Amino acid sequence: MRSVAFFVLAIVLCVVVVVTTLWLNAPIDAKAWQPARAQQLSANDRLQDIPLIARGKLAGAEDVHPVREADRPRWLVYTGQSNGDIVRISRDDEIEVLANTGGHPLGLALDQSERLVIADAEQGLLRLDLDTGALETLVPAGGPMALSFVDDVDIADDGIIYFSDASSRSAMDELQLEILEARPHGRLFAYDPSAAEGERLTLLLDKLFFANGVAVAADQQSVLVNETFRYRVLRYWITGPKAGQSEVFADRLPGFPDGISRGSDGRYWVALFAPRSAALDKTHPYPFIKELIAALPKRLQPKATRHGAILALNEQGEVLENLQDPTGEHVWEITSVEEGEDGTLYLGTLTGNRIGVVTAIAEAR
Numbered sequence: 188m189r190s191v192a193f194f195v196l197a198i199v200l201c202v203v204v205v206v207t208t209l210w211l212n213a214p215i216d217a218k219a220w221q222p223a224r225a226q227q228l229s230a231n232d233r234l235q236d237i238p239l240i241a242r243g244k245l246a247g248a249e250d251v252h253p254v255r256e257a258d259r260p261r262w263l264v265y266t267g268q269s270n271g272d273i274v275r276i277s278r279d280d281e282i283e284v285l286a287n288t289g290g291h292p293l294g295l296a297l298d299q300s301e302r303l304v305i306a307d308a309e310q311g312l313l314r315l316d317l318d319t320g321a322l323e324t325l326v327p328a329g330g331p332m333a334l335s336f337v338d339d340v341d342i343a344d345d346g347i348i349y350f351s352d353a354s355s356r357s358a359m360d361e362l363q364l365e366i367l368e369a370r371p372h373g374r375l376f377a378y379d380p381s382a383a384e385g386e387r388l389t390l391l392l393d394k395l396f397f398a399n400g401v402a403v404a405a406d407q408q409s410v411l412v413n414e415t416f417r418y419r420v421l422r423y424w425i426t427g428p429k430a431g432q433s434e435v436f437a438d439r440l441p442g443f444p445d446g447i448s449r450g451s452d453g454r455y456w457v458a459l460f461a462p463r464s465a466a467l468d469k470t471h472p473y474p475f476i477k478e479l480i481a482a483l484p485k486r487l488q489p490k491a492t493r494h495g496a497i498l499a500l501n502e503q504g505e506v507l508e509n510l511q512d513p514t515g516e517h518v519w520e521i522t523s524v525e526e527g528e529d530g531t532l533y534l535g536t537l538t539g540n541r542i543g544v545v546t547a548i549a550e551a552r
Contacts, residue, residue: 219472227441246268249536262278271288273288288313304342312334326378332390335355337350338400349378355373365397369471391425399412399415400458409422411436421434422434442459445523450526458524459497459521495511
């Protein structure tokens with residue numbers, strides 16, 4: 188009996204040593220958080236058999252933007268690649284490289300002069316002249332505002348550029364740590380190209396929980412920004428009686444909102460990178476457990492569930508449309524939804540090798 192007791196004690200001591208070592212070496216300072224219950228949306232397969240563009244030819248097409256008028260009808264969309272390439276894709280799946288940012292392009296937007304403005308996670312805020320191929324830096328990574336993860340971008344009718352800096356803490360390969368830590372490191376900025384040098388960049392919001400997709404509202408009075416790791420969308424007022432204030436626009440989303448874009452008929456399209464995890468939500472109130480998980484080798488940490496989903500929200504932040512690929516085999520980890528002039532939706536993905544196409548919402552039902 189004494190030998191059994193000694194053996195049990197030795198095991199307990201080993202476990203204590205391992206747990207203590209993991210906790211002391213945790214790479215995060217986790218904060219407790221109690222997530223609210225998610226909205227319940229009906230399951231469906233409306234994305235499961237949609238057409239695909241450039242299947243097997245892409246890597247890291249996070250955002251997709253319909254081409255300018257001058258590039259039609261031959262070309263369909265612009266997108267970025269994880270190797271830094273900015274490309275355009277034809278109706279026949281031909282891919283042409285337009286430039287290379289030297290970083291990792293994420294968000295895209297066309298300005299009034301039909302130049303492509305690029306949110307690059309490593310290089311900052313860039314602009315590409317599609318006629319000459321000249322690439323210029325508007326706001327470099329680092330700098331006075333210490334930009335470290337420029338993520339998405341949209342442009343108002345007056346030419347002001349709004350963009351997100353997702354996190355001042357984590358790089359793209361450390362997002363799991365950002366989720367577990369549950370602390371706000373994201374920001375929303377405005378850049379006015381017409382202002383005097385030194386006065387062009389303005390911090391609008393800070394302390395955001397992974398500032399991601401950005402969309403200027405249809406009435407130009409506010410900007411929407413996704414807080415990915417709070418499962419919600421915020422509205423920041425840029426004009427009117429609430430100018431300078433922010434509020435929750437859509438909350439308790441059933442997944443991690445990535446990109447957001449303005450569609451037709453007052454809709455906003457939201458890409459859900461992955462569904463919420465019940466295990467993660469139950470772990471959030473316990474910082475100690477989250478720190479232990481963060482200290483594990485990456486290969487042992489939980490992974491996101493492969494699933495494809497996009498939502499359409501109305502002006503009140505209510506869900507109008509809900510399209511899914513529950514298998515996560517056809518389209519998955521969707522990071523952007525962009526609507527073309529004919530109503531076609533183009534779906535980008537950070538990890539997939541294709542772009543999804545929804546030709547008509549009615550057909551996807």
